[in-house]
Amino acid sequence: MIHAKWILMAAGLALLTACSSGEDNSAATEKEDTEEAATETAGENTEEVTDETTDEATEEKDIEEPEEEPEEVVETEPLYRVNPVNASVEPIADANAQTVLLTIDDAPDKHGVEMAETLKELGVPAIFFVNGHFLDTDEEKESLKKIHEMGFAIGNHTYSHPNLKTITEEQQREEIISLSDLVEEIIGERPQFFRAPHGVNTDFSRALVKEEGMVLMNWSFGYDWEKQYMEADALADIMVNTELMRNGANLLMHDRAWSAEALPAIVQGLNDKGYEFVDPNEIEGVQE
Structure with a gap:
């Protein structure tokens, strides 16, 4: 009778430990997934901002102000x-x-x-x-x-x-x-x-x-x-x-x-x- 009792207690303890460990592993996995997702998102945003900034800089560089044409010198013959x-x-x-x-x-x-x-x-x-x-x-x-x-x-x-x-x-x-x-x-x-x-x-x-x-x-x-x-x-x-x-x-x-x-x-x-x-x-x- 006692022997059966100890067997039941040991089984319950093992089950409890397994559940606790599963919850911790799940939380850790979710945390890792969240951090990875955040990192990927930040990377994507950084790439987008960098690309946009680069494009704007390129566009500004490509747009050259028109050069002022020199005034035409009109040579007049003496009278x-x-x-x-x-x-x-x-x-x-x-x-x-x-x-x-x-x-x-x-x-x-x-x-x-x-x-x-x-x-x-x-x-x-x-x-x-x-x-x-x-x-x-x-x-x-x-x-x-x-x-x-x-x-x-x-x-x-x-x-x-x-x-x-x-x-x-x-x-x-x-x-x-x-x-x-x-x-x-x-x-x-x-x-x-x-x-x-x-x-x-x-x-x-x-x-x-x-x-x-x-x-x-x-x-x-x-x-x-x-x-x-x-x-x-x-x-x-x-x-x-x-x-x-x-x-x-x-x-x-x-x-x-x-x-x-x-x-x-x-x-x-x-x-x-x-x-x-x-x-x-x-x-x-x-x-x-």
């Missing part, structure tokens, strides 16, 4: 040339012959900006020939900038306005080159025209000007340094009605109060006579 003998401006081919060129020396003194503003308002082009001794201060340099920014051509009139025949070749070089350097420093470009003080050139200055790529220029007539024309009405009258007036005339004035005052009447008088004003940029030898 006029300066006569080296008499400094007049002559038409090339079919350009209008009834024209004059307006130039202003000794700028920018006290009235250069005012004269530029007047001409700008009237729609008249001109060349402002500058001297270095009018570019000593920041205010004077700013005046040159303003004249240039209004669209007017800038010419070289030497640094200190000497008679070139009275100084050495090395001094001539210094007078011309140092001013071109200074002008370039102020406005970002070198002068493209040269006019010698007093209209006096030398063989050396002519060769140097040519080497520097500037257009050598003198003038046809001018009066505003003469005492009887240091008044606006008298100056306007002689500039318009002088017997020296002809097609292509190269008109000289200076940065002076009476010249500034006479400008509107001079422009109007020349227009009334049918003259147009040459754009300096249309003169042969000017680099666009």
Whole structure:
């Protein structure tokens, strides 16, 4: 009887142990399955994200921004040339012959900006020939900038306005080159025209000007340094009605109060006579 009892107890204990072990194994199996599934899912998600990121990066790399096309440089043929003998401006081919060129020396003194503003308002082009001794201060340099920014051509009139025949070749070089350097420093470009003080050139200055790529220029007539024309009405009258007036005339004035005052009447008088004003940029030898 006892023997049977112990047999039954042993069997029950074995059965209980087997059930417990089965539950543990099942739980472990489920845990492993869950972890494996999570790992696979994470791997799949990682691959998807990686693929998407790679695709986006590839697409961004493949999409290249269009290159900006360089602005087309339109080369224009010059319409006029300066006569080296008499400094007049002559038409090339079919350009209008009834024209004059307006130039202003000794700028920018006290009235250069005012004269530029007047001409700008009237729609008249001109060349402002500058001297270095009018570019000593920041205010004077700013005046040159303003004249240039209004669209007017800038010419070289030497640094200190000497008679070139009275100084050495090395001094001539210094007078011309140092001013071109200074002008370039102020406005970002070198002068493209040269006019010698007093209209006096030398063989050396002519060769140097040519080497520097500037257009050598003198003038046809001018009066505003003469005492009887240091008044606006008298100056306007002689500039318009002088017997020296002809097609292509190269008109000289200076940065002076009476010249500034006479400008509107001079422009109007020349227009009334049918003259147009040459754009300096249309003169042969000017680099666009």
